[in-house]
Amino acid sequence: MRLNPFNPDSINVRRGGGGGGFPGGGGGRLGCGAIVIALIAAVVFGVDPGQMLGTMDDLQQTQSPQQQQQPGGETAAEICDDSAYATEACNALASLNQTWEPAFQQAGIEFQQPTLEFLSGGVESTGCGQASSAMGPFYCPADQTIYIDTSFYDQLDRELGAAGDFARYYVIAHEYGHHIQALTGIANQVRSAQQQNPGAANQLQVLMELQADCYAGAWAGKNRNAIDPGDFEEGMTAASAIGDDALMRGAGQRVSPENFTHGSSAQRMQALRLGLESGDDVQCDKIMQRT
Numbered sequence: 416m417r418l419n420p421f422n423p424d425s426i427n428v429r430r431g432g433g434g435g436g437f438p439g440g441g442g443g444r445l446g447c448g449a450i451v452i453a454l455i456a457a458v459v460f461g462v463d464p465g466q467m468l469g470t471m472d473d474l475q476q477t478q479s480p481q482q483q484q485q486p487g488g489e490t491a492a493e494i495c496d497d498s499a500y501a502t503e504a505c506n507a508l509a510s511l512n513q514t515w516e517p518a519f520q521q522a523g524i525e526f527q528q529p530t531l532e533f534l535s536g537g538v539e540s541t542g543c544g545q546a547s548s549a550m551g552p553f554y555c556p557a558d559q560t561i562y563i564d565t566s567f568y569d570q571l572d573r574e575l576g577a578a579g580d581f582a583r584y585y586v587i588a589h590e591y592g593h594h595i596q597a598l599t600g601i602a603n604q605v606r607s608a609q610q611q612n613p614g615a616a617n618q619l620q621v622l623m624e625l626q627a628d629c630y631a632g633a634w635a636g637k638n639r640n641a642i643d644p645g646d647f648e649e650g651m652t653a654a655s656a657i658g659d660d661a662l663m664r665g666a667g668q669r670v671s672p673e674n675f676t677h678g679s680s681a682q683r684m685q686a687l688r689l690g691l692e693s694g695d696d697v698q699c700d701k702i703m704q705r706t
Contacts, residue, residue: 416581417641421502421509423491427530428505430494431539494533500565501533503580507587508561514637515595518696527559529594531587534564552586554593556602561590575656579649581635581642585687586653588634592627595696617676622703624677625686628654629699632690639694647691654683 495505508531519526532539534548542558552563563586571586572578596602605623609616632650635642655661658680660670677683689698 416584416635416638416643416646418506418510418584418638421495421505423495423505426491426495426505426508426512427528428491428494428508429530429532430489430497431532431534431537497533498565500568500583503583504531504533504563504565504587507584508591510638510641511588511591511634514634515591519598524599527598529554529591530558530560532560532562534562536564552590554590554597556593556597559594559597561587561594563587563590571653571656575653577649577653577656579645579652581646581649582653584635585631585650588631589627591634592630593623595630596623596627617674620676621678621682625682625702626699628678628683628686629690629702630696632687632692633694633696633699634690636691636694650687650691651684654687655680658683 491505495501508529512528516526516528532541534546536548538545538547539562540546541555541560541562543555546553546555546562548564548566550562551567552561554561568583568586571582593602602623605619609619635646635650657677659675659677660672660679663670672679678686686699686702689701690696
């Protein structure tokens with residue numbers, strides 16, 4: 416996928432060691448209907464910081480807005496130019512901001528850019544508590560930050576067979592999808608639904624993850640002129656590799672749909688395809704209507 420170079424003055428990035436408050440989100444929605452779905456403080460591959468570290472409501476009450484500062488006085492350009500993967504991620508972040516901000520404006524919802532923080536091993540303090548690279552990429556709604564250790568991309572390639580730049584863009588775009596869900600107020604609605612019906616918590620979480628997959632596809636679909644031959648196949652390979660059933664089989668476990676948290680390979684591929692082919696975030700609401 417051919418993305419324009421990032422403008423360091425237009426994106427929020429930092430290196431591990433930062434942290435921040437939650438400045439609040441909108442109460443509107445993108446697309447059609449106020450649909451009740453699941454809260455997830457996000458992770459692409461199996462960890463839910465919200466479940467590990469407390470409810471989002473609790474986090475929002477304990478965090479206060481504060482300015483983000485770069486450790487050591489590093490600039491965004493220096494952080495993003497640290498490696499090819501970091502530059503790629505910053506290019507994706509810039510494109511995601513440029514794609515989604517107009518959609519929010521059209522919907523009459525206040526838009527706030529997320530921050531991208533690069534982890535580098537060890538344990539970091541986040542708005543959702545302590546986190547490490549071992550958790551994999553995740554989004555924390557309490558500080559509106561996407562956390563990732565880019566060495567994860569090598570694991571994505573070697574261990575899951577999901578190579579290619581579009582597979583990596585899918586990771587960032589999926590987590591950005593959780594940011595969209597936080598800004599629109601959907602996450603708060605879903606936490607309430609999960610508390611009222613704990614037995615449906617996993618089912619609701621799966622729907623949330625699938626919508627984030629669809630949002631990732633919609634971003635690419637809205638930028639169809641930047642898609643290269645083979646990108647679609649890379650995305651489908653990645654979505655298949657990270658399905659709950661595929662991960663369970665790979666770990667030598669029995670496939671148990673009742674324990675799914677992110678959806679099966681087929682479901683994730685279908686959600687990503689829906690976004691890719693339509694380029695329309697409204698279509699992603701259809702996933703949420705499966706309750």
